Amino acid sequence: MSDLDVIPIETPTLGDRSYLVHDGEVAFVVDPQRDIDRVLDLLEEHGVRLTHVFETHIHNDYVTGGLALAQRTGAQYLVNGEDDVSFTRTPLADGQVVEVGGRMRVTALATPGHTFTHLSYALTDRGPDGDEHVAVFSGGSLLYGATGRPDLLGPEHTDALVRHQHASAHRLAELLPDEAEVFPTHGFGSFCSATQSEATESTIGQEKRSNPVLTQDEETYVRELLDGLGAYPAYYAHMGPANAGGPSEPDLSPPSVADAAELRRRIETGEWVVDLRNRTAFAAGHAPGTLNFGLDGGFATYLGWLVSWGTPITLLGETAEDVAEAQRELVRIGIDRPAAHATGGPEDWTDRELASFPTATFADLADVRHHREVVVLDVRRTDEYDAARIAGAVNVPIHELPRRLDEVPAGEVWVHCAGGYRASVAASFLSAAGRSLVAIDDSFDNAGQVGLHLVGPEA
Secondary structure, three states, X not given: OOOOEEEEEEEOOOOEEEEEEEOOOEEEEEOOEOOOHHHHHHHHHHOOEEXXXXXXXXOOOOOEOHHHHHHHHOOEEEEEOOOOOOOOOEEEOOOOEEEXXXXXXXXXXXXXXXXXXXXXXXXXXXXXOEEEEEEEEEEOOEEOOXXXXXXXXXXXXXXXXXXXXXXXXXXXXXXXXXXXXXXXXXXXXXXXXXXXXXXXXXXXXXXXXXXXXXXXXXXXXXXXXXXXXXXXXXXXXXXXXHHHHOOOOOOOOOOOEOOHHHHHHHHHOOOEXXXXXXXXXXXXXXXXXOEEOOOOOOHHHHHHXXXXXXXXXXXXXXXXXHHHHHHHHHHOOOOOOOOEEEEOOHHHHOXXXXXXXXXXXXXXXXXXXXXXXXXXXXXXXHHHHHHOEEOOOEEOOHHHHHHHHHHOOOOOEEEEXXXXXXXXXXXXXXXXXXXXXXXXXXXXXXOHHHXXXXXXXXX
């Protein structure tokens, strides 16, 4: 068994992994995120020198740190030679072999499907006992129990890409031994994955037995994958161009401090002032007009999805550490510098009376509907709503709500999602618009159990 060290660098909030691989002396990295200090810290911790940075594809869901990391360390930056980029890189092509140190051999394998120019990287350990096929870094190609989605380059390319994806997965399965480990970049919650799996590790052999792309014929795989695709974040449209342009190293220094008067001015001019606290704290009291994207959920994914690109963003956190964490999340999706920040609590962030709204459960909703009419606003995605929904509920998906607020019917609004996070985001927009509301902080699994009438094919 190879003793090469493969270290996943997890970014759970975006559902991605990067990888640092070393032999005790030299190292390479695959698909690094924008905040490259995490990689630099690992290099120092393990006492190894970075010589190569590999990119599997021009990413759609985050801004890469690959170019900045290569420039900082002097490593080679290896990107498919067919990718149209505006920076100098070491071009790679299908079948090309790169020697990393004396033991590690990395072979580029064309695996189109997530993008047309996608590459996977097969790692061979040229150890004292002979060559051993250790792993494949499969990017957005072969994932755990799934594949990367094929529709991010536009509907005109989706059919071709999904068929490429099927062929690419089979290519990896045929070229590599069953014991080779699979290390994908996506598939841990990323919207770049066509479906989600709970697996945290796998091998080629395991995927042959369980992954639909390897167990189904092409037509069945294509039909079922395309039928299951839902919406993906709007900010993805900005990631490809940013990555092709060669992103710089991010500036994570603290932004300027705003007092209550400045925060009010920013809100009144249409800027976003974002409260990073959890939804319970926000509901209990917040500065009027602020928006709640808690750090305890999909903060960057949903903020990036909902914001009009280029809108100035001010961050409100209980501590400087909270603000720094939010900054780190945002630079990963190309929102480089907050306009300002403030720390403390809502009483420090406004010179007006605090706003608040009640929270409730689905049982509370079932009870109140026996006594009076209320508006039930479901902010889940359309595919979730179609599968099972509360009878009479109005569906405005969370990512459409900022521009569709005027479509929410008049009256007292009870807003829900699947677990509470998106409902709180929606509630903050409703509160800022002056609506009377209740945020349901509960699992949708409980809705049918408390007597609410559900409709839809899965209800």
